[in-house]
Amino acid sequence: MTDTIKVLLVDDxxxxxxxxxxxxxxxxxxDIIAEASSGQEAVDKYFSTQPDVVIMDLSMPADDAGDEGLQSYGGLEAIRKILAKDADARVLVLTVMESEPFPAHVVQAGACGYxxxxxxxxxxxxxVYEVSQGRKYFADSIKEMISPGDGEERSPFSKxxxxxxxxxxxLAQGQPVAQIAEKMFLSPKTVHAHRANxxxxxxxxxxxxLVHLAIRHNIVQA
Structure with missing residues (x-):
């Protein structure tokens, strides 16, 4: 009998x-062996249950302030934390986030599917079958965003x-420079320089x- 695919299901x-x-x-x-409702719980459950595949939502509040500045997207940070400790982890993103920059950042974080x-x-x-076998699986609409094009950048955030x-x-969430600097262990001068860039x-x-741009691309909610 074929072994079952052990799944950790993550959604808030x-x-x-x-x-x-x-x-x-x-x-x-x-076989769904565990569920999680937050990014940090997903990380904890992953290492305690060792699933074959993690099905991960992106739009979850982060459990901590996080060093990524993506408080509304705790799933992305969870992917990074899991892959940082287990490079062989197989994560399949299942989310309502369909526009850039999310696919690019998910791929960069090391997820196997979207x-x-x-x-x-x-x-x-x-x-789930494909990812469990170590292969990648991306929806056709997502492939179009992450595949190399004709030399033109598909998202302004790729810059x-x-x-x-x-x-x-x-910044799009309205956080002041001083708060960003403290959270990310940078000097305010460095944050200002990044903002200018x-x-x-x-x-x-x-x-x-900047805020209007973030709203148009679903990075923050209006």
């Missing part, structure tokens, strides 16, 4: 978890370094335009 909404659990439980090859919550049930099952995107996210690369002139 119990109703959503219950729905995906019913779908996955209908497949005898899949689906949106609009995907068909059969596609989710297929993605930013990882640190600049972290600071961009903090961000404005230049994004071709925007002030924080108001």
């Amino acid at each position: 909404h119990p109703v959503v978890r219950a729905g995906f659990q019913r779908l996955l439980d209908n497949d005898k090859r899949i 689906l949106t919550k609009r995907c068909a049930p059969d596609e989710l099952l297929k993605a 930013l370094t990882k640190r600049e995107f972290q600071i961009f996210s903090c 961000i404005l230049r690369k994004m071709s925007i002139g002030n924080n108001s335009e």
